[in-house]
Amino acid sequence: MSKLTLAVPSKGRLMEQTTELFAQAGLNVRKIGHARGYRGEIEGLPNVDVAYVSSSEIAAALKSGSVHLGITGEDLVCETMSDSETRVTFLQKLGFGFADVVVAVPACWIDVASVGDLEDIAQSFRRAHGRWPRAATKYMNLTRRFFAAKGFGDYRIVESLGATEGTPAAGTAEFIVDITTTGETLRANGLRILDDGVILKSQANLVASNVAAWTPQLLAVREALTRRLKR
Amino acid sequence: MPAETVKQFDALERQAQALMAVFTKAGHEAVAPAVIQPADVFLDAVGEALRARTYVFTDPDGAELCLRPDLTVPTCRLHIARNGDPARQAKYCYNGSAFRFQPQGADETHPREFRQAGIERFGETSREAAEAATIALIISALETAGLTDWSLRLGDLGLFRALLTAAGLPPRWQKRLSTAFWRQDALRTELKRLSTQPAERAKRLPGELLKVLGGEDTDAAEAGVAAYLDKRGIEVVGTRSIFEMTEHMREMALDAREKPLEAATARLIETYVAISGPALTAGAKISALLAGTKSGTGAALDVYDRRLALLANAGIDLGRVTFSAEFGRNLEYYTGLVFEVITPTLGAASPVAGGGRYDNLMRAAGARVDVPAVGAAIHTERLLQAVSGGRS
Numbered sequence: 001m002s003k004l005t006l007a008v009p010s011k012g013r014l015m016e017q018t019t020e021l022f023a024q025a026g027l028n029v030r031k032i033g034h035a036r037g038y039r040g041e042i043e044g045l046p047n048v049d050v051a052y053v054s055s056s057e058i059a060a061a062l063k064s065g066s067v068h069l070g071i072t073g074e075d076l077v078c079e080t081m082s083d084s085e086t087r088v089t090f091l092q093k094l095g096f097g098f099a100d101v102v103v104a105v106p107a108c109w110i111d112v113a114s115v116g117d118l119e120d121i122a123q124s125f126r127r128a129h130g131r132w133p134r135a136a137t138k139y140m141n142l143t144r145r146f147f148a149a150k151g152f153g154d155y156r157i158v159e160s161l162g163a164t165e166g167t168p169a170a171g172t173a174e175f176i177v178d179i180t181t182t183g184e185t186l187r188a189n190g191l192r193i194l195d196d197g198v199i200l201k202s203q204a205n206l207v208a209s210n211v212a213a214w215t216p217q218l219l220a221v222r223e224a225l226t227r228r229l230k231r
Numbered sequence: 232m233p234a235e236t237v238k239q240f241d242a243l244e245r246q247a248q249a250l251m252a253v254f255t256k257a258g259h260e261a262v263a264p265a266v267i268q269p270a271d272v273f274l275d276a277v278g279e280a281l282r283a284r285t286y287v288f289t290d291p292d293g294a295e296l297c298l299r300p301d302l303t304v305p306t307c308r309l310h311i312a313r314n315g316d317p318a319r320q321a322k323y324c325y326n327g328s329a330f331r332f333q334p335q336g337a338d339e340t341h342p343r344e345f346r347q348a349g350i351e352r353f354g355e356t357s358r359e360a361a362e363a364a365t366i367a368l369i370i371s372a373l374e375t376a377g378l379t380d381w382s383l384r385l386g387d388l389g390l391f392r393a394l395l396t397a398a399g400l401p402p403r404w405q406k407r408l409s410t411a412f413w414r415q416d417a418l419r420t421e422l423k424r425l426s427t428q429p430a431e432r433a434k435r436l437p438g439e440l441l442k443v444l445g446g447e448d449t450d451a452a453e454a455g456v457a458a459y460l461d462k463r464g465i466e467v468v469g470t471r472s473i474f475e476m477t478e479h480m481r482e483m484a485l486d487a488r489e490k491p492l493e494a495a496t497a498r499l500i501e502t503y504v505a506i507s508g509p510a511l512t513a514g515a516k517i518s519a520l521l522a523g524t525k526s527g528t529g530a531a532l533d534v535y536d537r538r539l540a541l542l543a544n545a546g547i548d549l550g551r552v553t554f555s556a557e558f559g560r561n562l563e564y565y566t567g568l569v570f571e572v573i574t575p576t577l578g579a580a581s582p583v584a585g586g587g588r589y590d591n592l593m594r595a596a597g598a599r600v601d602v603p604a605v606g607a608a609i610h611t612e613r614l615l616q617a618v619s620g621g622r623s
Contacts, residue, residue, distance in 0.1 A: 082334055106468040108460055111479045113435055121471075121479055123410070128475055132278065144283055151414045153278035168469040190468035 002213075003049045004221045007061050007070035010038065010052035014204065017096040018071050025228045047221045056080070062088050065211035068218060069225070075101050075179060075202035079142050089208045091226055097204030099179040101139055103146075103197035104186050106168050106175070114196050115150045118175070122154035125174070136160040136173030139199075143177040146199045165189040243346060246376055246615055247326040250348040253372040254324035259350050262323050264305030270295040272304055276564060276595040284332050298330035303564070303589070303606055306351050307596040317598040320354035326611070340581060342612070348372075349586070349608030353593070359534060361605050362568045362588060363541035369584050369607045370547060373572060377618040378583070382551045382573050385510060386558030386587075388412070389567040390517070390535060394503050397524040398496050401489060403482055408500070415504075415557070422500060426492040433487035436480055444477070444484035453477045499524065506556040510539055513554035538568070564589040568605070574617045583617055584609040 008029070009015045022029045028043040029050055040050035051067060058072040059080035071094065081087050105112050112118060118133070125133045134156045137143050143157060158173050165185050167173040179202070180186055183193065206229065208222065255261055270287045281287075286298040299305050302325050311317045326348040337343040350368060355361040366383065373381060391412055395405040404425055411421040424431060436444065443455040456477045460467060467473060499520060506516050518532055543549050559569040569587035573579050586607020593602035 106471070108465050108467045108469075108473075109471065109476060110437065110456075110460070110465075111476050111483070119410075121475070123406075124475065124479065125471065128472075129470065132275070133471075135279075140282075144279060148280055148283060151417055153280035155279050156274060157279055157282070171470050174469055174471060190466045 002215070002218070003047050004069065004218045004225075005049045005051055005067040005212075006042075006225075007051045007053045007058045007067040007072075008040075009055050009058070009071065011054070014055060014071075014097055015052070017094075017204070021094060021096070021229065027228060045221070045225065047217075048225065062207055062209040063211075065209045065213070068209055068212045068214065069222065070207050070209070071204055072207060073097050073099065073202050074205055075099060075139065075142070075200055077205070077207060078200060079139050082141060082145070087210055089210055090205050091208055092206040092229060094204040094206060097202075099181055099202050100198055101142055101177065101179050101200040101202060102186075102193045103135075103199065104165070104176050104178065104180075104191040104193050107187075107190050107192040109192075112194070114194055115147065115152055118194075119152045119154065122152075126154070132156045133174040134158045134172070135175055135177055136164050136167035137177035138164065139177055142199055146177075150196075165191060243611055243615060246618075247346070247348050247611055249376055250372045250609060250611070251324060251326050253375050254348075254350050254368065257322075257368050259322040259324035259368075262306060262309055262325055263327060264299070264302060264309045264325065266299055266328065267296050268299045268305055268308070270297040272308065272596050273297060273300065276304065276592055283334065286330050286332055300331055301329050302327060302347055302349060302608065303351065304592065304596055306606075307353075307593050307598075307604070310351075310353055311593070311597050317593055318354050318600055318602050322350070322352050324348070324350045346611045347608040348611050349606060351604065351606035353604050354602055355605075356603060358567070358588070358603060358605075359538045359541055361603070363538055363545055365586060365605050365607050366542060366570055367545035367547060369572065369586065369609065372609065373584060373614065376614055378574065378614065380575055381583070382553065383547070384558060384571050384573060384579075384582075385538075385552060385554045386556065386569040387535065387554075387567060388559045388565055388569065389588075391503070391556070394500065394521065394524070397521055398499060399524070400492070400496070403485065404489075404492070412504075418504065419501075422492070422497045426494060426497045429489050429491055430487035432483045436483055440480070441484055441487075444480050445488060449477070449481070452481055456480070504557050506554070508553060509550075510552040510554040511549055513556075514539065517556075559587070564592055566590045570607070576617050576620070577613055581613055582610070583613045 008018045019029055022042065029040055030043065031037055031040045038052045040052060042048050042050060053061060055072050056076050058070040059076040061067040062070045062077065063081045077088060078084050112121060122133055132155050135143060136158050138159065138161055140157055140159060147153065147155065160167055164176050164178045166189055167176060168191065169189060176191065177199065186193065206226065251261060273281050273285065285300045288296055290296055306323050306325060310321055327346065328344055329347050330344050333341040333343050335341065350365060352361050352365060392409055395408055407421055408418065411417040433441065437459060440455055440459055443452050446452065453474055457473050503520055506513050514535055517535065521532055539549060542552065559565055565587040567588035567590065571582035571585035573582050577583065584607060588605045590601055590603050593604055
């Protein structure tokens with residue numbers, strides 16, 4: 001029979017925590033061949049192929065169905081696909097990789113506490129500056145969907161791939177959408193989360209691709225694997 | 232029905248040529264604006280929501296471009312590029328492809344690529360005449376292409392603003408309600424807030440600032456805000472100035488001093504938004520509504536009546552025309568008249584043509600002055616389907 005492909009993070013804290021999670025379930029995940037290689041296996045589960053992939057690519061692989069299962073953050077899954085409900089199934093929250101995707105504005109904006117207030121100031125901001133207020137983010141899709149659901153469209157996204165929290169002070173954006181765990185970095189940069197500005201409370205998830213090639217045998221393997229992890 | 236076979240393409244082209252002949256005969260100059268457009272203009276006019284339904288991409292130089300989601304903005308840009316004075320009168324027509332991203336996947340009724348044949352009139356100050364001429368020309372083109380069974384649906388965003396003025400609302404509230412008009416729930420929420428607790432927003436302001444914010448002295452208010460931030464060690468971060476924050480908070484503080492919106496006025500607004508039906512009857516209903524306001528029937532209703540008279544003069548059977556007060560929501564280009572042409576075979580969800588007035592768009596497209604503009608486009612694939620009896 002063909003094998004089930006499980007994509008796991010290829011580096012950093014997320015990789016360590018994933019290995020730990022499997023170890024707690026009595027499963028030994030290990031690399032095959034060279035230590036810097038990208039293929040692996042789970043001892044005792046011969047029908048599972050492990051692929052070490054960078055976190056953001058795991059979401060893309062689940063979307064296209066090139067892997068059956070993956071361990072990645074909800075934030076990346078939702079950012080990567082606009083139809084996550086149909087493309088994937090969240091099987092299990094894993095209890096690590098916590099991160100909130102939030103809207104944060106300069107703390108000095110004492111007149112702005114909610115998205116509704118942002119909408120309120122957008123017109124006059126445009127009159128004063130000749131452009132809509134800008135949101136710096138790497139979560140372009142999440143940002144757009146979140147504001148669209150609240151009926152707010154009078155802003156512009158500027159893509160930011162790093163040091164997003166510094167953009168308001170640098171004058172390249174007015175507010176940001178970014179991940180935070182403790183809020184410490186936001187505070188250090190003079191920013192504050194809006195009252196209704198939590199877009200997503202994310203953590204690492206075991207996610208199944210709904211568009212991968214599933215067979216009854218592979219579904220049985222998936223069932224066995226999730227049962228082990230839930231114990 | 233994308234024209235992916237030569238036969239389909241020929242049929243569409245023949246039809247488009249017939250439509251263009253009607254347009255050029257009426258004095259519209261045929262133009263062919265570029266397919267790839269700078270995304271900026273569209274994003275400025277529509278806002279970030281545009282990205283959700285447009286193919287926006289970055290070229291190798293890092294410039295943000297898009298596949299045109301319509302031909303109206305491209306025609307505005309072309310007009311500006313040609314004219315030192317964009318307020319100069321001009322009439323254009325076009326036939327070409329437009330592109331929309333379909334989040335639920337593209338299909339026959341939601342194509343990602345479709346063709347439009349349309350007209351634009353720029354710079355005319357006799358507004359209702361230009362509007363009626365636009366509608367009449369579109370109808371005439373549709374009929375030339377063989378469409379016999381159609382109805383015309385009208386809306387007017389200017390009428391809503393006129394109603395707010397007639398009702399004697401403070402300009403601040405008129406502005407807020409006009410913005411809220413775009414969404415039904417937002418309008419309801421805002422009306423409720425203004426009629427029950429206009430002071431609510433001010434409650435969030437720091438109590439110690441309320442007095443100075445609500446006063447006449449704007450310099451003192453700004454100084455008060457600066458001192459407040461200073462005392463708390465809150466650093467001023469970003470491009471938005473203390474002056475701008477102060478102005479916004481002054482609006483909130485002034486709201487708190489306003490008497491709540493009268494229940495009768497809120498009801499008047501809600502009644503207006505619910506008006507929908509034959510254009511002639513709707514006119515009578517609006518007239519009755521306006522008669523009950525503080526300033527009585529205003530110029531807005533004259534506009535409504537004049538437009539209908541002009542349409543009748545142009546040979547449009549008013550029995551086929553309906554009016555819906557809330558029509559125009561979610562069409563953020565438009566500033567006044569909006570209309571669409573509906574056929575029984577395709578239904579209200581797939582109009583064969585639509586258009587209206589967009590007096591702010593020329594400025595967003597780069598003009599330094601506002602230019603009166605009205606235009607409309609025919610969805611040619613739908614039209615072909617409608618005239619060939621609904622077969623695709």
